Amino acid sequence: MLNGERKIARPLRWGMVGGGRLGQVGYKHRTGALRDNTAYQLVAGAFDIDPERGKDFGINIGVDGNRCYPDYKTMFAEEALREDGVEVVSIATPNGTHYEICKAALGAGLHVICEKPLFFTSEEGEEIKDLAEKKGKIVGVTYGFSGNQMLLQMRAMIEQGKIGEIRVVDLQYTHGFNANDQADKTSDSQKWRVDPKVAGPSFVLGDLSTHTYYMSQLIMPHMKIKKLLCDRQSFVGSRAPLEDNAFVLMRYENGAVGRLWTSSINAGCMDGHRIRIVGSKASLEWWDSKPNELRYEVQGEPIQTLIRAMPYLDESCNADERLGALHQEGLSESWANIYLKFAIAIDAKNRNDEETLKNLVYPDIDAGLDGIRWIENCVRSADNGASWVEFENIKALLV
Ligand code: NAD
Incomplete structure (x- = not known):
């Protein structure tokens, strides 16, 4: 049973690429990640292909305007300069951008949560898997119904x-x-x-x-x-x-x-x-x-x-x-469940806790x-x- 108490020592500093005002799936990511208030804090984003709209949107959902970036490259570079920079980024952009954004995020030392379908080819997938292993980072995939x-x-x-x-x-x-x-x-x-x-x-x-x-x-x-x-x-x-x-x-x-x-x-x-x-x-x-x-x-x-x-x-x-019998759960809880597992995986990876990682079932x-x-x-x-x-x-x- 989950009641919102923390499962990891502190919330992860989280950023988003995509998932802006007109995006279909962005809200599901936020619903999932922020459900318990103890796993993630949304602190930065490059939310939109349109920088102005992205900034306005970011401010409207409570992100500091100085941390609403015009594009993901600027976001990764600027956040890397901060002591309190993002540690994990979610990618909620159209399929054809996943590979390059994922590669850049891992290159910047970030854990990644990425939309499906992950990439176009298994060669790209193998390459990113190697890179994640080299960098000691998690790549989670948002099969959102699977929670x-x-x-x-x-x-x-x-x-x-x-x-x-x-x-x-x-x-x-x-x-x-x-x-x-x-x-x-x-x-x-x-x-x-x-x-x-x-x-x-x-x-x-x-x-x-x-x-x-x-x-x-x-x-x-x-x-x-x-x-x-x-x-x-x-x-x-x-x-x-x-x-x-x-x-x-x-x-x-x-x-x-x-x-x-x-x-x-x-x-x-x-x-x-x-x-x-x-x-x-x-x-x-x-x-x-x-x-x-x-x-x-x-x-x-x-x-x-x-x-x-x-x-x-x-x-x-x-x-x-979460809610007990008689009360319906659905897609929001499903997303919250997989996002919580991503957080537990990221925390375990950071602590080299291979045992937890081995026993955790998540995408x-x-x-x-x-x-x-x-x-x-x-x-x-x-x-x-x-x-x-x-x-x-x-x-x-x-x-
Ligand atoms: P969408 O076109 O509705 O939204 C895309 C969002 O990304 C928009 O806000 C757009 O401005 C932004 N964007 C595009 N390129 C960008 C870039 N380079 N940098 C920053 N922001 C950028 O698309 P969608 O339906 O939300 O789908 C996005 C991804 O999510 C796709 O890969 C799709 O397959 C996946 N998806 C998954 C689920 C699920 O249940 N897991 C549901 C819907 C969509």
């Missing part, structure tokens, strides 16, 4: 054999907000998502399915994909070669099979993020639209709905609990790299006529 506690309940139940051998993995992250091309023309947040120079080699595979793929690996750390086949489409033709819909079939090393549907043209869909794991004895199902519930369906028995924060849940699940650089590999393999398969390709996981997310 939902009921996912840890799924992980525990699968580990305890409650559903038997996993046979089928059924993943979906779809919505309908891009059923037509209106936002492609009118929304700054959408325009870059369909531009391969900024978005990278994919649209929805990177934008949506990297979350669900990571969550599946969090739930089933022992399950490695052996092969996958991806078929992707651009139903709005101007988006080609980037897809607005894709189906992925997976074959796992243990003989299990899986499918993932990701789409932003699932017209009218408002509850399209779900994970169903089918075992030889029972199934587990979690919907992002009902994050406080987990369905446990044992063959031949009445269906059970497990409810967040109840004492019958696993200790690992309830450790991330780290390997999870980011694995997400890049997921996109690369999907795109490789799709662009090769939707053929089966070998998939190598970077690392099972084991502790």
